[in-house]
Amino acid sequence: MDLSRQSSIILSITILTTFASNVKSSLPQGLQTLNISSEITTDPNITASFATDFGNLFNRTPGAVFFPSSPNDITTLICFSYTSTTPFHISQRGLGHSTYGQTLVPDGILIDMSSLGRKNHNRINVTNGPIPYADVGAEQIWIDVLNATLKHDLMPRTGETVTCSRESNPDLFYAVLGGLGQFGVITRARIALEPAQKRVRWLELFYTDIKGTHQ
Ligand SMILES: *[C@@H]1O[C@H](CO)[C@@H](O)[C@H](O)[C@H]1NC(C)=O
Ligand SMILES: *[C@@H]1O[C@H](CO)[C@@H](O)[C@H](O)[C@H]1NC(C)=O
Ligand SMILES: *[C@@H]1O[C@H](CO)[C@@H](O)[C@H](O)[C@H]1NC(C)=O
Ligand SMILES: *[C@@H]1O[C@H](CO)[C@@H](O)[C@H](O)[C@H]1NC(C)=O
Numbered sequence: 001m002d003l004s005r006q007s008s009i010i011l012s013i014t015i016l017t018t019f020a021s022n023v024k025s026s027l028p029q030g031l032q033t034l035n036i037s038s039e040i041t042t043d044p045n046i047t048a049s050f051a052t053d054f055g056n057l058f059n060r061t062p063g064a065v066f067f068p069s070s071p072n073d074i075t076t077l078i079c080f081s082y083t084s085t086t087p088f089h090i091s092q093r094g095l096g097h098s099t100y101g102q103t104l105v106p107d108g109i110l111i112d113m114s115s116l117g118r119k120n121h122n123r124i125n126v127t128n129g130p131i132p133y134a135d136v137g138a139e140q141i142w143i144d145v146l147n148a149t150l151k152h153d154l155m156p157r158t159g160e161t162v163t164c165s166r167e168s169n170p171d172l173f174y175a176v177l178g179g180l181g182q183f184g185v186i187t188r189a190r191i192a193l194e195p196a197q198k199r200v201r202w203l204e205l206f207y208t209d210i211k212g213t214h215q
Helices: 044-050 071-083 113-119 142-150 170-177
Strands: 010-015 064-066 090-093 109-112 124-127 133-137 154-156 186-195
Touching: 044 064, 044 109, 064 071, 071 090, 071 109, 090 113, 109 113, 124 142, 133 142, 142 154
Parallel strands: 064 109, 090 109
Antiparallel strands: 010 186, 124 133, 133 186, 154 186
């Protein structure tokens, strides 16, 4: 799921671990000895296709792209970097909707989060009850989350403005601090749900130039 564009309240997030702060830009020896090595590619034709984000302002080719098949695979990579004498940069990409190059990782390893959902289709679990919620894999997109929750006549809450700080809504504040790949990898999120509306209006605006003329 592309959390950079989401507007719902995230109740809880699963963060694997912090990144090493003392990082070097080259990929270390020993990566190929890991059991996840077959999921890592340095093929320039592939790394080049992961060099931009939604804003398309920056082009920063990762040293390698990692296609994990499970959250444990991500743990393996991060632990390897963390305990390595030459730690390296790690970032993650959902559908590439981040902007301003925030999740691009020149010379580091980019995690393709969408590959988490490729083998395992059971990555959206809806729990009904007095406080309904959905446990959602981080690779999911909102239309699929909505589709799954509508089957229970529920939908994600949207559009609520919440002000948070260390004192006000501290849980939300610290969760937001963890966003944008700055200190961890979100592998799933618990999303608050509410009874579904019978109809919704869905608008997509396509801008053809920077002045804001839309089709
Ligand atoms: C990359 O693509 C080019 C053009 O399609 C091809 O000739 C080349 O063999 C590819 N390189 C790799 C490493 O697959
Ligand atoms: C690699 O090893 C970790 C830890 O033992 C395991 O959880 C993970 O499933 C393994 N991944 C692959 C692709 O074999
Ligand atoms: C959904 O439930 C299944 C079965 O309990 C579990 O294996 C899976 O990890 C859950 N997925 C999420 C995203 O919580
Ligand atoms: C919603 O899920 C159903 C299957 O349960 C599928 O047929 C349909 O295409 C999905 N709709 C969207 C918009 O993805």
